[in-house]
Structure formats: C-alpha cells, structure tokens
Amino acid sequence: MTTPTSDQVKALVSRIPGLPTLPVIVQKLNDMMLNPRTTAKEVGRLISSDPALSAKILKIVNSSFYGFPSRITTVTHAIVILGFNTVKSVVLSSTVFDVFKSKGENEFKREEFWKHSVGCGAACRVIAREAGFSALEDFFIAGLMHDVGKIILDQYLHDDFQKVLATVKRDDCLFLEAEKKVLAVTHAEIGGWLFQNWKLSKGLVQAVTYHHNPSLADDALKITSVIHLGDIVCRALQCGSGGDAKIPRVSPAAWDALGFTPPKLESILRETDQEIEKAKVFLDFL
Amino acid sequence: MIRVRIEAAQEGMVLARNVTDAAGGILVREGTALTKPILDKIREAGGIDEVFVVPSPLSDPEKVARRQEIEARARRMFDEHASDPIMQELARVSVEILARRV
Numbered sequence: 064m065t066t067p068t069s070d071q072v073k074a075l076v077s078r079i080p081g082l083p084t085l086p087v088i089v090q091k092l093n094d095m096m097l098n099p100r101t102t103a104k105e106v107g108r109l110i111s112s113d114p115a116l117s118a119k120i121l122k123i124v125n126s127s128f129y130g131f132p133s134r135i136t137t138v139t140h141a142i143v144i145l146g147f148n149t150v151k152s153v154v155l156s157s158t159v160f161d162v163f164k165s166k167g168e169n170e171f172k173r174e175e176f177w178k179h180s181v182g183c184g185a186a187c188r189v190i191a192r193e194a195g196f197s198a199l200e201d202f203f204i205a206g207l208m209h210d211v212g213k214i215i216l217d218q219y220l221h222d223d224f225q226k227v228l229a230t231v232k233r234d235d236c237l238f239l240e241a242e243k244k245v246l247a248v249t250h251a252e253i254g255g256w257l258f259q260n261w262k263l264s265k266g267l268v269q270a271v272t273y274h275h276n277p278s279l280a281d282d283a284l285k286i287t288s289v290i291h292l293g294d295i296v297c298r299a300l301q302c303g304s305g306g307d308a309k310i311p312r313v314s315p316a317a318w319d320a321l322g323f324t325p326p327k328l329e330s331i332l333r334e335t336d337q338e339i340e341k342a343k344v345f346l347d348f349l
Numbered sequence: 350m351i352r353v354r355i356e357a358a359q360e361g362m363v364l365a366r367n368v369t370d371a372a373g374g375i376l377v378r379e380g381t382a383l384t385k386p387i388l389d390k391i392r393e394a395g396g397i398d399e400v401f402v403v404p405s406p407l408s409d410p411e412k413v414a415r416r417q418e419i420e421a422r423a424r425r426m427f428d429e430h431a432s433d434p435i436m437q438e439l440a441r442v443s444v445e446i447l448a449r450r451v
Contacts, residue, residue, distance in 0.1 A: 299443035301422055310426040313435045325438040332442045336450075 072252045079219040085261040086158040088113055092151055093262075106147065107139030110154065119157040119348060120150065126344040152200035156184070156207050160348045163214045171217055171228060171306055174346075178303025180207050181345045185338040186300075187293035189331055194289060194321050205270045205286070206293045207345070208258075210305050212250030212271075213238070215257060231307045238307040239275050251275050278316035288317035296328075296335055350401050355392060358400055360384055366401040370394050412451050419447045 076082070091109060095101045111117050117138050124141045125134060129149075135141045142150045160177070187206030188199045196202065216224040223246055230241035242249045255272025269283035270290045280287035291314055297303075298310045323331075350365035360383055368377040368391055376394055377387055383402075391397055423444045430436035 295439070298426065299423075299439045301419065301443070301447060308422065308425055310430070310436075310439075312430055312433055313439075318435060325435055328435070328438050329442045332439070332446060336446050 069248070069252060071248045072256050075220070075246065075248045076253065076256055079215070082215075082219070082257065082260070083162045085263075086162065088116065089151075089155055089158055092154060096147055096151060101147075103139050103142040103147075106142055106150070107137065110138045110150070116154065116157065120153050122347070123153050123157065123344055124150075126341065128338075128341040128344055130341075148198060149200045152204050155204055156345060157348055159208060159211075160345075163211070163218065171213075171224070172304065175304040176210070176213065176306070177346060179297060179305045180210060180303070181342050182297040182300065182302030182335075182339045183207065183209055183290075183293045184345075185342040186296040186331075186335040187289050189334045189338055190289045190292050190296070190321070193323070193327065193331060194285065196286075196289070201264070201267070202286075202289055202293075203342075205267050205290050206297075208254065208267075209271050209274050209290050209294060210250060210254065211257060212253030212255075213306060215253050216250060228306060235309070236307070237309045237311060238305060239311070241307075249275070275311060277314050277320070284316065285320045288314070288320040291317045292321065296332060297339075300332065300336055300339065302339055351404050352399050353402050354399050355388075355397055358383060358388060358391075358402070360388065362402040364400060365403045368397060368400055371396050415451045416448050419451070420444060423447075 088109065092106065095106055095109065110120065120138055120141060121135065123129070124131065124145060129145065131144065135144060138150070145153075184203040184206035187202040191199050191202035213224075216227070226245045227238065227241045230236070230245055231238055234241065234244075239249055239251070251272055251274055255268050258268045258271055266283045266286045269280045270287045273280035273283075273287045274290040274294060277284060277287040277291045294305075295310060295313055298305075353362065362383045364377060364379045364381050364383065367375045367379050370376050376391060376397075381387065391400065423440055427436055427440035430440075
C-alpha cells in the first residue's frame with residue numbers, strides 16, 4: 064500500500080501541538096473487537112460505563128435511521144440486535160463530535176460542516192449498498208469523517224485555514240483547489256494522516272486520503288469511490304457546506320469502479336435525500 | 350383560497366370549494382385536485398366562469414424565492430460541468446428533488 068503521508072503533510076502536522084486522540088473508549092472497543100471471544104455482554108458493560116455515551120447510542124439505535132420496529136432499551140440489547148460493527152460505528156460517530164467540539168462562529172460554519180458530514184455519511188451508506196457492499200456502517204463513518212482534516216486545520220492551524228477560506232472566496236473555487244494554492248497540502252491528506260495515527264482501518268485511511276482523487280487509492284479504489292461519489296451527491300443535494308460552494312466532477316475511474324450508469328443516480332439521490340432526514344439524529348449531539 | 354377564471358385553471362390545482370352546476374348540484378367536490386378530465390367536465394357543464402382553489406405553492410413569494418435560491422446554487426455548482434453527462438444528470442435530479450421539497 065502506498066503511504067498517504069507525504070513530507071509536506073508531515074511538516075505541516077509537526078506544527079500541531081497535542082493533536083486530539085481517539086477516545087479511549089473507542090480504542091478499548093477496537094481492542095475488544097479483535098478478540099473473537101468477546102461477548103456482547105462485555106462490550107455492553109464497557110459502553111455502559113459511560114452513561115452519556117450509552118444514552119447517545121440508545122437514542123441513535125432507536126431513531127428512524129435504523130428503523131428497528133421495537134424499542135431497544137439496553138446497550139447489550141443493541142449489540143445483540145444490530146451487531147458489534149454497527150454499535151462500534153455508532154460509538155465512533157457519536158464520540159467524534161466530542162473530539163471536535165464546536166468553536167465560536169467564524170466564516171466557517173461548523174454546523175453547516177457537520178450537516179455536510181452527516182449528509183455525506185448517509186449518501187455513502189446508500190451508494191455502498193447499491194455498489195454491493197455489506198459493511199454499510201463503515202461507509203457511514205467514512206462519509207461522516209471524510210473532511211475531518213478541515214476541522215484540524217480550523218482548530219490547530221487557524222491562520223492557514225483562514226487563508227484557504229479567503230482564497231475560496233476570492234477565486235470562487237473548491238476548498239481543495241485553494242488548499243493546493245495556499246498550503247500545498249490538502250484536508251484529505253491531513254485527515255488520512257490523523258486516521259493512520261489513530262490506527263483506523265487501512266480502507267478508511269485510503270478513503271479519506273483519496274476521496275478527491277480515487278484513482279490513486281490503488282488497493283481501495285472501490286471503497287474510496289463510494290466516499291468520492293457520496294461527497295458529490297451530498298453537495299448536489301445542497302446539504303450543509305464543507306467550506307465552498309462548488310462541486311467536483313465525478314472521477315471517471317470512480318464511476319467505472321462502481322459500475323453505475325447515469326440512471327442509477329436518480330435512485331441514489333432520491334434515497335439519499337430520505338436517508339439524510341433520518342441521519343439528522345446525529346446532529347442532535349452538536 | 351383564491352378565485353381563478355376557468356380558462357386559467359390548471360391541472361394540479363386543488364379545489365377549495367365545491368363546483369356546482371346551475372341547479373346547485375355538486376359537479377366536483379372541494380379538495381379534488383384538478384385533472385384534464387375534471388377540467389373538461391367543468392368547462393362542458395357551461396355557465397361556470399370561475400372556481401376557488403387552494404393557493405398554489407408556486408404563488409407563495411417565499412417559496413418562489415427559495416426555489417430560485419436552489420436553482421442559483423445549482424447553477425453555481427454545475428455550470429462549469431456542462432459537458433459532463435453524469436454531472437448534468439446529477440444537476441437535473443437534485444434540482445427536481447430540492448424544488449419539490451419546497
């Protein structure tokens with residue numbers, strides 16, 4: 064696998080003091096999941112040790128996003144019904160908001176940013192299903208966090224971030240294009256680097272790193288293509304904003320990898336539009 | 350409720366009052382969405398110059414403005430991709446979905 068961390072990214076992130084760490088509970092959960100003998104009860108006990116987190120999880124699993132017909136009342140019950148993977152995703156997605164707490168108002172509207180992120184997660188879930196994938200929750204997470212590099216920039220390299228935003232405004236261009244002009248490093252690379260540091264899956268690292276350039280994701284092309292298209296679908300549906308008002312062109316390599324035809328877009332967009340509404344439960348944690 | 354001349358009544362408008370014939374008999378009930386056969390029926394009955402319909406969403410200035418905003422945002426995104434069939438299909442479907450939601 065090619066390493067997504069270029070020297071420029073290393074130089075940039077070396078200026079960041081004390082990067083956010085992956086929440087301890089997610090780390091523990093990851094370790095537990097590696098052990099095939101871990102039981103639902105053990106995982107339930109770990110999550111239940113954090114009452115605020117448990118409440119969030121129960122709220123999400125009982126929302127129309129999962130559409131489960133009867134009420135799920137305990138975390139262990141949620142694990143048994145929805146599976147380890149789904150619960151792990153819910154834990155990860157509900158804690159990511161805590162890691163990157165909202166800051167005061169500036170040009171970059173965090174609320175709009177998270178709306179775009181949640182919308183992209185919802186779009187990725189729909190696209191992944193259409194593309195024949197089964198671990199749909201992983202795609203929700205990847206979509207939700209695909210732009211996390213922008214938050215890193217805003218939070219830790221704020222002056223650079225402001226320069227990028229000013230360039231977006233001046234040139235009416237994509238955030239990505241402005242980054243290339245101003246920083247020579249992109250939010251995608253920074254996000255990928257963070258996830259690599261957090262030891263998240265290689266697929267997720269590649270998907271985040273190459274979501275604007277899927278053809279470079281040599282061994283995760285199809286996964287990355289889902290995130291690439293999810294971002295574009297979410298922009299087309301005008302859901303939130305990732306800091307610019309433009310839309311990138313769908314990469315031909317991604318389109319081929321997914322094997323879609325233009326009429327497929329219609330069902331993807333319609334379904335995503337409905338799924339976005341359901342996924343808004345995640346925004347309650349902001 | 351707004352009054353519309355029968356010549357200006359269009360398919361999709363929803364009746365806000367019953368349409369009655371000269372004898373007071375109900376031709377079409379309120380709440381009915383006008384279709385071509387229903388419009389023909391009203392016109393053929395004769396003597397009916399106007400109908401009352403529910404204000405159309407299209408006539409609400411706020412909604413018109415919102416739709417224009419959606420279309421403007423879409424143009425800003427998609428105009429530069431005019432030669433790409435996938436992007437054009439994305440533009441067409443997304444604007445249709447968003448405009449309907451208004």
